Every structure is written in C-alpha cells, then in structure tokens.
Amino acid sequence: MGLDFAWIAPGTKTPLPWRHVTPSGEVHAWPQSGTSRVHMKAGCSICRGFRASETTSLAACKPLLAAQWHPTKNGSRTPHEVTPGSRRVVWWLCPDCNYAWPARISSRALGGNGCTRCAGQVALPGDRATLAVAQPDLYAELDVERLMLSGVDPLTVHVRSNREVPWICDGTPRHRWTMSPAARMNGCLCPECPHLGQTSRPEQTLLNLMRQRTGNAVSNAPAGEVRWLDRRGRSLPARCDIVLPALRVVVEYDGWRYHDAANRRRCDRDKTMALLNSGWRVVRVRERTASKRLVDLDIIDERLLQIQHRYGHDLAPVADAIIAWVTACDG
Known part of the structure; x- marks a missing residue:
C-alpha cells in the first residue's frame, strides 16, 4: 500500500x-522525517555524510583506514556500511604490531588517532613501554602477588600508567602502599620512609652516575652556607639536587614541567647567581622533549655550565660532560 502524500502534514x-539524483547521476534514497526536511531544511543524508553509500562510506573515503577494519570482531558490519564521521565504536587491527583495539570511527578517520599500542598508550608483555622492560629496578618493587590477585598481569603495567598499583618498599619490606607508575616515574618514593625530598627519576639516575664517577655526591643537600631569596622574599638555604662538596660543584636537573614557568625561571636565575657569588660552580641540566624546550638562563659566567638534555635519553653523556668540564676548569 503506497503513501498518500495528500494526507501527510x-x-x-x-x-x-526520499530520493534524488546527484549531478554525477548517482541515485540517493534514504528515510527522513518531514519536519527535518521542511522545518529544519535538512538535505540529503547521504550527501551530508550521515549515511553510507558507494561514495561516502569509510571504504570509499578512507581506503587505507578501512584496510585496518578487524575482520572478525565487528560482526557482519563492514567499512562499506559506515561513514568517516560515525561515532560508532568498532574494532581495528594494526598492520604493524597486529594489535586489536576498539576505537570510535570518527576519532580515527577525522581525528587521526592511530594504534594505541604503537603510540605507547597500551603495553603488552615484552614491550619497551612496560615497567618490566623500561624500569626493571622499579618493577622489582611491584607487589606482584596483590597485582595478580586483582586480575592485572604485572608484565603489562605501562611505565606511564595513571592506574594505582601496589608496591613493596625495597628498603623496608613491611612498608606497602598503592601509587601509579607515573607518580613513581616522577620521583615519588615510599611514603612511610623518611626522605629529605622527593626527586625525579632522571635526578636519581644522574646522582648514581655522578657517584660512580666522583665517589662523593650528595642528593638534595644544601651548598654550604649559601642562602638566597625566593619569590616570596624568604631567605632560604640553597638546597640543590646534587652537590659535589669536594669539587665545590652543584648540579641542578631542571625538568621542563616545573621549570618552564616564568616565576620558576626567575628563581632559577636568582639561586644560580647566589651560588656563583659564593664561589660554587653550577651545572644546570635543562630538560627538553620533542615539543618542549627549556631555554638557557641569561647568565654568562665561566663557572656556569648549561646542558640541554632530551627527556628519556641516556644521562651517561651528561655525567661525562660534567666531569670533563670540571677537569678542564681545574686544569
């Protein structure tokens, strides 16, 4: 029985x-309410990309992306039945690492998001982004038994995960707490152990390297009796990241997240000047990433060494450069 449009409001x-023919001769047919067409002035759903066709489907518009469509986990649905702007969540299969993951079609086709494993957001056993591979010393402090009881494979814990996991203090095994690996990577230590201060993982690594090369390196210690005025006008002891008392050298590791602010740059400069005026030699390791870079302090002094270091790279060359600079100054 056909529709009598004379009785349709x-x-x-x-x-x-509805049906219309495009200038190229393609016939578009689609269902749509009368109010959306008459009052809302909506046009063809296929031309606007809301419905898939031979020319607007994901397979037609993004053939390379459609090739990553998972062949078995999406049921009977195919890339020919969805559009690039669809908000439907489907399964994908990475051609590089063979990892399957769910993602919204629009986030991949329009947002440009790729494989979560290749991007380092998801880790599988043996991946470089796992805590076991990237930070074996830190992995040794994981409470593996509690983690497995919660249904999490310890070998899949991502080194930058924000999910809290259980830990066992390597110094005092009776100390147990939960904390995210990201926080541990940022220098958070056992909350029950007494610490002079929290230090980041790069600072700890650089400290160990300097101890190997000099035999006398102190962490988070004051540089003699040197004092400086902070941004609030308080007179504070110049506590430094790494102090080499025998060489009268202090090493400051400046992470870009904390030292990028304008007020922190002023504090770094004032503290450096106070140390230089007191006869100390200062090394500032300025951290940079792929998109961020800490500029050097505007201080010209032969007793100041500023080194640019790429975050995540080996710190051994930095330690060697510091020793070479100190040797050259003494020579």
Whole structure:
C-alpha cells in the first residue's frame, strides 16, 4: 500500500522515503522525517555524510583506514556500511604490531588517532613501554602477588600508567602502599620512609652516575652556607639536587614541567647567581622533549655550565660532560 502524500502534514515526525539524483547521476534514497526536511531544511543524508553509500562510506573515503577494519570482531558490519564521521565504536587491527583495539570511527578517520599500542598508550608483555622492560629496578618493587590477585598481569603495567598499583618498599619490606607508575616515574618514593625530598627519576639516575664517577655526591643537600631569596622574599638555604662538596660543584636537573614557568625561571636565575657569588660552580641540566624546550638562563659566567638534555635519553653523556668540564676548569 503506497503513501498518500495528500494526507501527510509537513511537520510529521514519521520517517518518509526520499530520493534524488546527484549531478554525477548517482541515485540517493534514504528515510527522513518531514519536519527535518521542511522545518529544519535538512538535505540529503547521504550527501551530508550521515549515511553510507558507494561514495561516502569509510571504504570509499578512507581506503587505507578501512584496510585496518578487524575482520572478525565487528560482526557482519563492514567499512562499506559506515561513514568517516560515525561515532560508532568498532574494532581495528594494526598492520604493524597486529594489535586489536576498539576505537570510535570518527576519532580515527577525522581525528587521526592511530594504534594505541604503537603510540605507547597500551603495553603488552615484552614491550619497551612496560615497567618490566623500561624500569626493571622499579618493577622489582611491584607487589606482584596483590597485582595478580586483582586480575592485572604485572608484565603489562605501562611505565606511564595513571592506574594505582601496589608496591613493596625495597628498603623496608613491611612498608606497602598503592601509587601509579607515573607518580613513581616522577620521583615519588615510599611514603612511610623518611626522605629529605622527593626527586625525579632522571635526578636519581644522574646522582648514581655522578657517584660512580666522583665517589662523593650528595642528593638534595644544601651548598654550604649559601642562602638566597625566593619569590616570596624568604631567605632560604640553597638546597640543590646534587652537590659535589669536594669539587665545590652543584648540579641542578631542571625538568621542563616545573621549570618552564616564568616565576620558576626567575628563581632559577636568582639561586644560580647566589651560588656563583659564593664561589660554587653550577651545572644546570635543562630538560627538553620533542615539543618542549627549556631555554638557557641569561647568565654568562665561566663557572656556569648549561646542558640541554632530551627527556628519556641516556644521562651517561651528561655525567661525562660534567666531569670533563670540571677537569678542564681545574686544569
């Protein structure tokens, strides 16, 4: 039985069949309510990309992306039945690492998001982004038994995960707490052990390297009796990241997240000047990433060494450069 359009109101919400021919000769047919067409002035759903066709489907618009469509986990749905702007969540299969993951179609087709494993957001056993591979010393402090009881494979814990996991203090095994690996990587230590201060993982690594090369390096210690005025005008002891008392050298590791602010740059400069005026030699390791870079302090002094270091790279060359600089100054 056909529709009698003489009895259909323009504002009806009932889906009606529509059809039109594109300039290229393609016939588009789609259902749509009368109110959306008459009152909302909506046009062809296929031309606007809301419905898939031979020319607007994901397979037609993004053939390379459609090739990553998971062949078995999406049921009977195919890339020919969805559009690039669809908000539907489907399964994908990475051609590089063979990892399957769910993601919204629009986030991949329009947002440009790729494989979560290749991007380092998800880790599988043996991946470089796992805590076991990237930080074996830190992995040794994981409470593996509690982690496995919660249904998490310890070998899949991501080195930058924000999910809290259980830990066992390597110094005092009776100390147990939960904390995210990201916080541990940022220098957070056992909350029950007494610490002079929290230090970041790069600072700890650089400290160990300097101890190997000099035999006398102190962490988070004051540089003699040197004092400086902070941004609030308080007179504070110049506590430094690494102090080499025998060489009268202090090493400051400046992470870009904390030292990038304008007020922190002023504090870094004032503290450095106070140390230089007191006869100390200062090394400032300025951290940089792929998109961020800490500029050097505007201080010209032969007793100041500023080194640019790429975050995540080996710190051994930095330690060697510091020793070479100190040797050259003494020579």
